[in-house]
Amino acid sequence: MKQIIAMGGGGFSMEQDNPLLDTYILNQAKCTKPKICFIPTASGDAEGYIAKFYAFFENQLCIPSHLSLFKPRENIEKFLLNQDIIYVGGGNTKNLMVLWKEWGLDHILKKAWKKGIILAGISAGAICWFEEGLTDSYGDKLESLKCLGFLKGSCCPHFDGEEERKPAYHQMIDNAQMQPGIALDDGVAAHFFDQSLKVAISSRKEASAYKVNKNESIEEKIETLYLGADRS
Secondary structure (H helix, E strand, C coil), X not given: CCEEEEECCCHHHCCCCCCHHHHHHHHCCCCCCCEEEEECHHHCCCHHXXXXXXXXXXXXXXXXXXXXXXXXXXXXXXXXXXXXXXEECCCCHHHHHHHHHHHCHHHHHHHHHHHCCEEEEECHHHHCCEEEEEECCCCCCCEEEECCCCEEEEEECCCCCCCCHHXXXXXXXXXXXXXXXXXXXXXXXXXXXXXXXXXXXXXXXCCCEEEECCCCCCCEEECEEECCCCCC
């Protein structure tokens, strides 16, 4: 079974006091102590970002590691295909796509997906799996970006977290500049089995996922499972 968990926002980098999404990802692995590899390409391998990853996951029942394309290790393919979970960080999606293709990660990650390794990620690490994503990679203006295409349609992260995201996504879909797709509030993840949405989950009670189609002024809210108890 091929799995992708796409997060609009949240996780260890945005919700350091709320581990619900990250523990959910770990719990999807078939083993009790999964190997989880962080790929921080989109951030330019920001040291602080990598440190936050280890600060959280070294305290969980897992074996954390990271992959740098700026200080690459030998046999990247063998290393990634030996993981249980691959977790892609946020940042500049355009730069991520360029570097991944240069290093052949687009093909390696497809092999990992087909092998059953769980693919996950936040923001840039969410939209990269779709055919298209709404990105600010080119500067201040939001634009459409062609991505890996493991999942059909488009994706918009930070749907409630950045004011300009919602109107820009609707406008681009209505104007046929982007395919219809899924929008994710911060704190929300969409969990796909193969290419079908299994469940939308949230670390915040009020956050949701949405289906956004052409010529519809109101998006269709997807039932979203809140992972917490009394956490708001």
